[in-house]
Amino acid sequence: MAITGAKIGSVGCLIEARSLRQSLESLDLSELRDLFDREHLLVLRGFCNFASPEEFAQYCELWGEISMWPFGKVLELVEQQEPADHIFDSNYVPLHWDGMYRPEVPEIQIFHCVSSPGKDQGGCTTFSNTALAYERAAEGERKAWARVTGVYERKMEFYHSKTVAPVVTPHPSKGFKVIRYCEPPKAGDSAFINHPVYSFEGIQDADVPTLVTSLKRALYAPENFYAHEWQTGDVVISDNYTLLHGREAFVSGAPRHLRRVHVLGKPALKNPHLEFHR
Template identity: 50%
Template structure:
């Protein structure tokens, strides 16, 4: 285990733990280019601690520069829109990711042929104090490690079937709730059912493996564990923040934010080496 202490440094910049998981690197001098940090060392930290925050560094003035930087982390997973997803509220959104309401817990690339290892987020513009919009991350290895044995036994019986019809995210997959990380330890793959009639482009979800009367207990106990403060980190964005998240181990979501606030994130998916094939993918 790579223990991080209050005195740890990387290239002269202070590294400190984040509660309940992850590490933060603060620029020794505000405005230092984030490209000054050695990516090989950052990759080690992201894999060991599952979430990495780089704060106080100069960010990326455009999507091209973010793409160039992200390519240092590995092969970029390209989408119909390109490498960079611009996460900003749309005037007439056709999907919940472009809305200002909350986004349930899920994992990225669930409908893709290969699952991204890293999500690289860049905060082009923070939502502002009091406007919400935190990105939520939950450490599923820890959820399973800390689980009540009876709850874990219930979760292990359930399989989730998921389907979306939106053009860029269309697809279907079937995955056990408790499955295995490429390195061999157990993790959770779960798309939390959305709440509210105003949720845009609601996915089709089905959970099987236990009697239907046990499903409320399944969702309740799993959601309680995912949102337990021992496992959940909710990131308050500052403009210029760069966050690298371990998409193999974590689930993530978003808290609602004030409509028309200036929240603007950019996200890139980086594949593992070798890329992880999505064995949960189905034909629909």
């Protein structure tokens, strides 16, 4: 039976299980991959759950080679008591792309919601389709973005890296233009733990606020943006080469628990923007 999905806004596609007993493996993978290539974001809802991180990783391996981290294949995204980094806090996470600080950039992120934060608790994962944002921007804006290169340095538990990335860059295999941008945290947010160091080249310092505002408008425009409100059991598959993603803040103590796996492209993409990594 052909896979049918419903559009979710203009970014992504929702596929719902026919019954609670239906497994994700029952969906034809080549058909699902074609849909993913067209939509860039798939939400798979109501399928029978993965009982363990190992079962989840086993499913992800069907999509390609998993990128290994010091902690293994599966990142457990749960709020920590005294987090050393904003990733493990309940605060928001600005838009970014995964692997920007690592030697290889994963093509695909696969998330599994072990436990949703609950209704009205926040914690949506945010996605911006940067190919659409670029395509829909005015010519003047595109030109202004294309002159700028972001310089980002970040030190956390798993790396200390510096990345230098033009804001506008071709998609690594498909050639269309995408935006690679790590959004600066809100100014003066003292609760934001482990702020990355960032600056912009190709632009006067006085013009940086205009750039930030212009990118914010385009990336968060409803026609380019989707905030995923998690339900327990959801699986979300997103195109890390084309989208940027982040997180909305959630109520501290809410039972938000996601698992995330990075799947490498074929061939794996060596990070073209990495200046150092240690």
